[in-house]
Amino acid sequence: MADGKAARREWRVTGMDCGACAAKVRGAVERLPGVAEVDVALMSERLRLTLNEGETSPERIEKAVRGIGFGISAKGAKAEKPKVGFVLPDDAMPDDDGAGPEPRSATDAPPEPNWYQTAKARLVLGSGALLATAWASRLVLPAEVSHWVFVLATLIGLIPVARRAVAMARVGMPFTIEMLMTIAASGALVIGEPEEAALVVFLFAVGELLEGVSAGKARNSIRALTKLVPKTARLEVGRRTREVAAETLRVGQIVQVRPGDRVPCDGKVVSGTSGVDESPVTGESVPRLKEPDAEVFAGSINTEALLRVRVIKAAADNTIARIVRLVEEAESARAPTERFIDRFSRIYMPAVVGLAVLVAVVPPLAFGGAWDEWVYRALALLLIGCPCALVISVPASITSALSTGARNGLLMKGGAVIEAAARVTHVAFDKTGTLTHGKPQVTDVQTIVGDETGLLALAAGVESGASHPLGQAICRAVEARGIDPATATQSRALPGKGAEAVIAGATICVGSPRLAAERGALSETLRAEVETLEAQGKTVVIVLLDSVAQGLIALRDEPRADAAEAVAQLNALGISSVMLTGDSSRTAFVIAEGLGIDHKSELMPEDKVAAIQSLAAEAKVMMIGDGINDAPALAAAHVGVAMGSGTDVALETADAAILRDRVTDVPGQIRLARATMGNIRQNIAIALGLKGAFLVTTMLGVTGLWIAILADTGATVLVTLNALRLLFFRPNTADGLAEPASRPTTYSNHSLNPRKDTI
C-alpha cells in the first residue's frame, strides 16, 4: 500500500471545451499510481485530486495532462497555454490570463477569450487557408504538385490531433475521437485521397472550435454575474470616505453606497432607507425597500438614497461569489444520462473500429470487391463513428440550464439534480416560512389566571432567545407593548411542541394545545376556545404554569401571495403538492384549503422525515423548506430545495435553492428542468439521427469521407445551437421552450384565502 501521506491538490487546466475533454483529463491522471478522487470541473477549469507524492510527483501529473494537449498550472502559479500545434508559435497563443498571479478563486477567473482569439480558431484559419491554397493551386499547377499541397494541408491539421491520440493511447485510452480522425485521415492519404483528407481534417478543426464556443458562452454568462460587483468601495474612515478596492473590505467596516451605485459587499444597512434592485443575486428586478438592519447583497443596485452599510462578508464569501462557485461546481457533477453516454461511447467507439475493419476486409476477400472502394467506405464509417455531437449533447444543455437558472435565482447542483427535478411527481412544502411568510403576528391574547401583562411577560421570558418563529413573534409583540419579559432560567426548546423555562421557581411552558392536553391542562372551555381560533387559521399556544393553564396566545402567519398560484401551476404540470406542518390539524386544514393543497399536520420533526420517506418510496418527491431546520427532510427527498431570500438560504445544505421568496419559482424550477431534459433528448436525437442517416448512405456508397465528417460537425453545430436556446428560457412563463403549456386545472378554493393573481 501507499506509504507517505496523500494530500489534496489543485491545478488549473486550460483548453477544455466539453465533457469529452474533461473526461480525457480525468483519464490521463486517474491511472497513475497514488492518485485518487479525481475531480475535473470544466467551467471552473479546475483539476482536483488526492495525491500520494511518494508514488507520483505533481510534475508527473502535469506532464500527463500536457501530453494530451491541455495547459496546466498549479494553483498559485501563472497559467500556461495549451499546446495545440506547430502552426501556432507559443507567443501567438491567446494570453487568456493576463498578467500577474493566478486568481485566488474560480469566481474571479479571467474572462473567456473571444472564440476568434483561441488557438483552435488559429488552427482552423491556418488549415483553412492551406486548403484554399491547395484548391487554387490545382488550377495553375500540375496535378502532382497540388496533390502534395493537399497532403501538406492534411498533415498540418492532423499532426496535433495525432499527437494527442498517441498520448491518450499511451495512458490507456486508445479509442478516442482523435484516434478515429487520425486513422481516417492518414488512411485517406494512403489510398490516394489527399483532397478529402485535407477537407476532413479542416472540418474536424471547425467542429472542435464550435464546441469551444458553446462552452465559452455558458461560462461567460455565469462569470458576468461576478462582474456586477464593483471593483471599488467608498470606505468610511473617520468622518471622510476613501475609495478602496472592494476585495480589501473587512468584516465590520462601514461603506457608503450612493444612489445609482452598486453595493460593493454583502452587508447590513446601518443608516439610510432606499430601494435596492437585487436582480443580480435573486433574479428579482423589482427593487426592495431596505431600512436600517436590512441585509444587502454585493452587486445589487442602490436606486434612491445614500445607504451606509456595514460589511458582513469578505469578498470571497459574498452571496454572488458563493452562487457562482456553486454553479461551477454543479457543472462538474455529472448527470446519469451523461454517464450513460460516456459508457455508451466507450463500447461504441471500439465497435465502430471493429466494424470498419470488417467493412474494409470482408467484401474484397469474400466477394471480390475492389479494395480501394471498401477501404474508402471503411474510413468514412470511422468518421461517422466520431461521437463528438453525442458527447457534448448532455453537458451543453446542462451548462446552459445552470446558467439560465442562476440568472433567475434558481440554483441546481448539477445534472443529476436537473434530471431528478424533471421527473418529480410530488412536491412537499414545509408550511412555515415556505408557503407562509414565516413571520407570524400575535392576534389574540386570552387569560385564565391573572392579567394579560403578566401572561405576556411569562411567555416572553420563556421565549427570549428562542429561534422558533412563534417564540420570536411573541417576543416582538411583548416588546411592542412595552412589557418587560420575566427573567427565566433553564430555558429549553421542546422540539415540535413548545418551549419551557423556570421563572420564579415555577416551571413555565409555552406550547401547543396537544402539549397542554398531554399535561392534563386542556379544559373543555379552553379546548372550545382553541378550536374557534384555529378555525380562523390561527396557531394557538398555551401558557402553562406547573401544568396549569394560565391563558393562550393566538398567532397568524399569512400565506405568501403567490402560494395558491404556485400550487395551481404545479397542478397544471401534473404534480400533486402536500403541505407538511407541525401545526395543529385544524389550523393546517384552514390554510391548506385556502391554497388548494393537501396537508399532513401535527408532525414532529422526525415525522416530517418519515412522511417524505414514505412518499419517496413510491413517487419522485421534491421537498421545499428553508434548508436550516429542514435539512433532514430535504435530504430524504429526491430533490431538496431550500427557499429564502439571498443570504438566508442555506445554499449548501440542499440539492437546489430558490433565492427569491417566490413560491411560483418552484414550478419555474421544474419547468426549467423539464425543458432541459427535453433539450437533451432533442440533442441526442439530432446526433444519433444524423449518424444513422449517413451510416446508410455511406454503406451504399452514396456519400463519402468529407460528407461523413461534415455530418458530424453539422450535428455538433445543431446540438450546440439547440443547447444555447436554453439560455433564453424563461422559467416563469408557463409556455416553456420545450414543454407545451397545459391549461391550469381547477382546484377547490374555499373561503379563507382567495387566490391572488400575482403574475
Ligand SMILES: Nc1ncnc2c1ncn2[C@@H]1O[C@H](COP(=O)(O)OP(=O)(O)OP(=O)(O)O)[C@@H](O)[C@H]1O
Ligand atoms: N418556541 C415555541 N413556542 C411556542 N410554541 C411552540 C414553540 N415551538 C413549537 N411550538 C408548538 O409546536 C407546534 C409545532 O412546532 P414545529 O416547530 O414542529 O412546527 P412549526 O415550525 O410551527 O410549523 P411548520 O411545521 O409548518 O414549519 C407549533 O405549532 C407550536 O404550537
Ligand SMILES: [Zn+2]
Ligand atoms: Zn472537446
